[in-house]
Structure formats: C-alpha cells, structure tokens
Amino acid sequence: MKAEDYLSFVDAWEGRATIRTRPRRIVENDEKLIYPLSRQPLVLSETFTRECAHLRDLALVQSLYKFINDVVIFETEIVDKTARSIAKDNFAIRFPFACRYDAMTVVVDEDYHALVAMDFMQQTIALTGVQPISLPEEIELSRAIPAALALAPDHLRSAVELICVAIAENTVTNDVAAFAKDDTVKQSVKGLMADHLLDEGRHSGFWSRLVRIYWHAAPQQDKEVIAQILPVFIAQYLTNDIQKSFDFVLIDSLPVAEPIKQALREETQAMCFPINRHHPLVGNIMRFFTASSMLDSPCVQHALADYLPAGGLQ
Incomplete structure (x- = not known):
C-alpha cells in the first residue's frame, strides 16, 4: 500500500465515534458480575473456590480496577504518544495529511476511553465502597x-x-x-x-x-x-509478570488466614x-x-x- 492510496475514515469517525454517539455508562446495582470470571483465574482456583468463595466479588472488583488502570496507561501513555506525534507531523516517518488527521482522531478517542474508564472506576468505588489496592504503575x-x-x-x-x-x-x-x-x-x-x-x-x-x-x-x-x-x-x-505481581498484592489484601494466602500464591504461581x-x-x-x-x-x-x-x- 502506497501513502497516496490512503483514504481517511473521517466520515466514519464523525458518524460512529463513541465520543460523538454514546451515552454515559452507569454501573448497575444488580446481581451480575462486574468482571468476567474467565479473566481472573485466581477466583476459579481450587483453594479460592473452597476457602474464599464469599470473597469472589471483592476480587473481581479489584481486578476491574486493575483492568481500568491498564486501559488508562495504554491509551494515554503509549497509543496517545505515538498517534499524537504522527498527527503533529513530528514522527520520523512522514505520513500524508489524511493519515495525520486520522491519527488525531485516535488521540481524541483514546483519551476519551481513558476518561470513561476513570469515570466507571469512580462509579464502582461509590457503589461498592471498595477502594483500590495498590495498582501497577506500568x-x-x-x-x-x-x-x-x-x-x-x-x-x-x-x-x-x-x-x-x-x-x-x-x-x-x-x-x-x-x-x-x-x-x-x-x-x-x-x-x-x-x-x-x-x-x-x-x-x-x-x-x-x-x-x-x-x-x-x-x-x-x-x-x-x-x-x-x-x-x-x-x-x-x-509475559504475565505484572499480572502475577498484582495477584499477589490482591491475595495479601484478602481477609483470610496466612496458610490460605500461601496456597493461593502457589496456585497463582502455576498459572501462566x-x-x-x-x-x-x-x-x-x-x-x-x-x-x-x-x-x-x-x-x-x-x-x-x-x-x-x-x-x-x-
């Protein structure tokens, strides 16, 4: 594909971008899960199922916070940085205006995704009363x-x-x-x-x-x-090193006896x-x-x- 063949998606962005078209998402106070079980294997482990089943929702809320934290880092510190550089024509690889315009829509979208994620996190804290544990900085x-x-x-x-x-x-x-x-x-x-x-x-x-x-x-x-x-x-x-470190912090925060925490750590260590x-x-x-x-x-x-x-x- 040659640079001159690039066609902007400006019309699609104007008509479909979530910042243009979507309402604010309000977290519901219902019985459904706030985070998928499949995305946090810790809560499906043998020890957790046997000893900590009553803490499932607490673990899932903390896992949602970690997910939101990841989204904010990804959107604002990584994608935004490269897209903004392209949009402002400061990138070492030069792209035509159509590419740079679309890159600026990516900047807008990603920063908006981060804003929405932060809003959802605050709503969840207000609903559950659960404050986030220490979240990864990267x-x-x-x-x-x-x-x-x-x-x-x-x-x-x-x-x-x-x-x-x-x-x-x-x-x-x-x-x-x-x-x-x-x-x-x-x-x-x-x-x-x-x-x-x-x-x-x-x-x-x-x-x-x-x-x-x-x-x-x-x-x-x-x-x-x-x-x-x-x-x-x-x-x-x-690698899952950062996720594993978070899971260990999560385990440490659970109100259970140390032998149970150690068993959870061992099961988490084996999950990769x-x-x-x-x-x-x-x-x-x-x-x-x-x-x-x-x-x-x-x-x-x-x-x-x-x-x-x-x-x-x-």
Missing part, C-alpha cells in the same frame, strides 16, 4: 516497547515504535471483543467494552494501514533488522501461558502481521517461526 508494553527500541538502530526506532503500537492495538481489539460478548457481566460493563470495541476496530485498521505504507517502502535491509527485533518484543509483551504459538493472544498478533503485509516477507516468517502454526503458512 503495563507489559511499558517494558516491551523500550526493550524493542533498545535493539533498533537510531534510524529504525520510529519504525519499531510504530509496529509495536500497531501490534498492541490489533491485539487489544480482539481481546476487548471477547470481553464485550460475556453475558455474565453487568450490561454497563458490556456496553463500556462494546463502545471501546467500536473505536478500536477502526484503530486497528488504521495502524495496520500505516504499517503497510511503511513496509511497502522500507529497504530490505531494514526489514531484516526489524524482523529480528520482533520476537524480543513479543516475548516481553506476552507458555509464550509460543499456543498462547491465546498469538493468533491476534499473527493476524496483524498478515493484515499489515509484514508476514509476506520471508525474513519475518523466519523470525516468527516459533509463533506460526505448526504446519507453517498455508
């Missing part, structure tokens, strides 16, 4: 992007940043989609996720197209250097997905590499061989 991307940039020569740092953000935006879109379909959670939470998804679907396509534009014009030597950095980024991005082709988010990441045309390059196929389907590309 997310996996806070470590993964700098790790990738550290491996890039100066002239490729912006390209690597662009690709890392694009991977994350495409991954979160599919993750939010699964969240929005969960019928066990409150309607306001589902609505919050559905609103987010409506914007993120547009964003994921935006980032994929920008990477296609860059990749189309990139010299082969640069592609080969970037390809070698991708596995480092993915391995850092897919291997970082390979079977990790649940790898499929989303590979779809991005296909959509962005990066996976058409043999150097990328070779670098990502451990993440590709066992039979290779069909």
Whole structure:
C-alpha cells in the first residue's frame, strides 16, 4: 500500500465515534458480575473456590480496577504518544495529511476511553465502597516497547515504535471483543467494552494501514533488522509478570488466614501461558502481521517461526 492510496475514515469517525454517539455508562446495582470470571483465574482456583468463595466479588472488583488502570496507561501513555506525534507531523516517518488527521482522531478517542474508564472506576468505588489496592504503575508494553527500541538502530526506532503500537492495538481489539460478548457481566460493563470495541476496530485498521505504507517502502535491509527485533518484543509483551505481581498484592489484601494466602500464591504461581504459538493472544498478533503485509516477507516468517502454526503458512 502506497501513502497516496490512503483514504481517511473521517466520515466514519464523525458518524460512529463513541465520543460523538454514546451515552454515559452507569454501573448497575444488580446481581451480575462486574468482571468476567474467565479473566481472573485466581477466583476459579481450587483453594479460592473452597476457602474464599464469599470473597469472589471483592476480587473481581479489584481486578476491574486493575483492568481500568491498564486501559488508562495504554491509551494515554503509549497509543496517545505515538498517534499524537504522527498527527503533529513530528514522527520520523512522514505520513500524508489524511493519515495525520486520522491519527488525531485516535488521540481524541483514546483519551476519551481513558476518561470513561476513570469515570466507571469512580462509579464502582461509590457503589461498592471498595477502594483500590495498590495498582501497577506500568503495563507489559511499558517494558516491551523500550526493550524493542533498545535493539533498533537510531534510524529504525520510529519504525519499531510504530509496529509495536500497531501490534498492541490489533491485539487489544480482539481481546476487548471477547470481553464485550460475556453475558455474565453487568450490561454497563458490556456496553463500556462494546463502545471501546467500536473505536478500536477502526484503530486497528488504521495502524495496520500505516504499517503497510511503511513496509511497502522500507529497504530490505531494514526489514531484516526489524524482523529480528520482533520476537524480543513479543516475548516481553506476552509475559504475565505484572499480572502475577498484582495477584499477589490482591491475595495479601484478602481477609483470610496466612496458610490460605500461601496456597493461593502457589496456585497463582502455576498459572501462566507458555509464550509460543499456543498462547491465546498469538493468533491476534499473527493476524496483524498478515493484515499489515509484514508476514509476506520471508525474513519475518523466519523470525516468527516459533509463533506460526505448526504446519507453517498455508
């Protein structure tokens, strides 16, 4: 895809962006879950089910707070930074005005998502009376992007940043989609996720197209250097170290005896997905590499061989 072939989605944004079209989401005082059980395996563990079932909702509220905290960090510190740089034409890779205009709509959307998330968190605190425990000050991307940039020569740092953000935006879109379909959670939470998804679907396509534009014009030597950095980024991005640390803080906050806490810690320690082709988010990441045309390059196929389907590309 060439830069001159890019078409802005300005009409779609004006007609469908959640900041333009969606009402405020008000958290309901009903019996439905405030956070999906499937997204917090701790509450499904043997010890928790046996010893702490009465604390399930408390654990889910704290897990929602952590999720909201992650959203705010992701939107305001990571996506906003790159999108704003592109929009203001301060990015090392130059894009035409149509791309830069769309990048500014991404800035507006992401900051609005953060605002809505903060509002929902305050509503939940008011409804439940549960104050957040200590929340992480960073997310996996806070470590993964700098790790990738550290491996890039100066002239490729912006390209690597662009690709890392694009991977994350495409991954979160599919993750939010699964969240929005969960019928066990409150309607306001589902609505919050559905609103987010409506914007993120547009964003994921935006980032994929920008990477296609860059990749189309990139010299082969640069592609080969970037390809070698991708596995480092993915391995850092897919770790669960921050989530595990949060779960330990959550366990420590539970009003139960120390032997129960220790059993919960041991079960949590054992909960992790291997970082390979079977990790649940790898499929989303590979779809991005296909959509962005990066996976058409043999150097990328070779670098990502451990993440590709066992039979290779069909």
